[in-house]
Amino acid sequence: MRIMLLGAPGAGKGTQAQFIMEKYGVPQISTGDMLRAAVKAGTPLGLEAKKVMDAGQLVSDELIIGLVKERIAQDDCAKGFLLDGFPRTIPQADAMAASGIDIDHVIEIDVPDEEIVKRMSGRRVHPGSGRVYHIVYNPPKVEGKDDVTGEDLAIRPDDEESTVRKRLGIYHEQTKPLVEYYGKVAEQGKLTYNKFDGTQSVGDVSEAIVKAIG
Ligand code: ADP
Ligand code: ADP
Ligand code: ADP
Incomplete structure (x- = not known):
């Protein structure tokens, strides 16, 4: 099963991905x-990506497409995978299609911008695993600590309000057109497209997803 999550930064993609x-x-x-891991490891790719990410902009399509293709070629993706945060532009979607990498289910999570801005100020992440929490809506069992490892949680540098607003602008400009793009592919019967109200509780969104894709 090949699933793709589509939604604004902070819509809850990572949370539902878990x-x-x-x-x-x-x-x-x-x-x-993957990019944050490269930044942490200090690889050339990470060094190139860091400035762009901290500024709330998108890294180049070429870089991202290469990264994803390499990942999908690995054995554990043979039976399927879940794309979270990719494709994010029309050229990225085209590159997937050109490589014959078809998607079975697109899951759009919809949350209004103002709600996103509120959410991001409370987001905390476990850098090692990417597990994500919210200080009010989805708190860890022990304050400031990851549930699984007990390690410290962190605030992402790009979750500062002005950067979040910039990322939302880029989302509407460059990523939102994918709604129509995949909507058309769905009309041809080639994948299922479902849109979910992401302002519901985490559990209610999960439940609705299972109902829709089985
Ligand atoms: P969020 O979960 O808040 O939407 P991500 O963790 O997906 O944010 O992405 C963080 C940053 O990494 C983005 O702001 C962007 O700079 C970069 N990035 C992630 N995925 C992509 C992509 N598919 N194309 C370009 N840049 C990306
Ligand atoms: P064409 O017949 O022109 O090759 P299709 O009608 O098969 O293209 O599909 C239209 C576009 O959507 C193409 O770019 C195609 O690669 C892409 N596409 C088709 N099916 C899927 C899918 N399941 N997931 C992602 N992209 C797809
Ligand atoms: P994305 O991956 O789309 O950027 P995240 O999954 O990281 O989004 O969620 C952003 C923030 O919102 C996190 O702090 C997360 O705990 C919180 N969150 C996710 N889903 C919900 C929800 N349904 N209701 C309230 N808060 C949520």
Whole structure:
């Protein structure tokens, strides 16, 4: 099963990805997590990406497409995968199609911009795993600590309000056109496209996803 999550920064893609991975047994391919790992490791790719990410902009299509293709070629993706944060532009979607990498289910999570801005100020992440929490809506068992490892949680540098607003602008400009793009592919009967109200509780969104894709 090949699933793709589509939604604004902070819509809850990473949160639902944790659930979908366990439920359907497919690996998560989070381009954001992959880039942050490269930044942390100090690789040339990471050094190139860091400035762009901190500024809330998108890294180049070429770089991202290469990264994802390499990841999808790995053995654990043979039975399917979950794309989280990719494709994010029309050229990225075209590159997938050109490589014959078809998607079975597109899951759009919709949350209004003002709600996103509120959410991001409370987001905390576990850098090692990408697990994500919210200080009010989805708190860890122990304040400031990851539930699984007990390690410290962190605030992402790009979650500062002005950067979040910039990222939302880029989302509407460059990523939102994918709604129409995949909507058309769905009309041809080639994949299922489902849109979910992401302002519901985490559990209610998960439940609605299972109902829709089985
Ligand atoms: P969020 O979960 O808040 O939407 P991500 O973790 O997916 O953010 O991405 C963080 C940053 O990594 C983005 O702002 C962008 O700079 C970069 N990035 C992630 N995925 C992509 C992509 N598919 N194309 C270009 N840049 C990306
Ligand atoms: P064509 O017949 O022109 O090759 P299709 O009608 O098969 O293209 O599909 C239209 C576009 O959507 C093409 O770019 C195609 O690669 C892409 N596409 C088709 N099916 C899927 C899918 N399941 N997932 C992602 N992209 C797809
Ligand atoms: P994305 O991957 O789309 O950027 P995240 O999954 O990281 O989004 O979620 C952004 C923030 O919102 C996190 O702090 C997360 O705990 C919180 N969150 C996710 N889903 C919900 C929800 N349904 N209701 C309230 N808060 C949520």
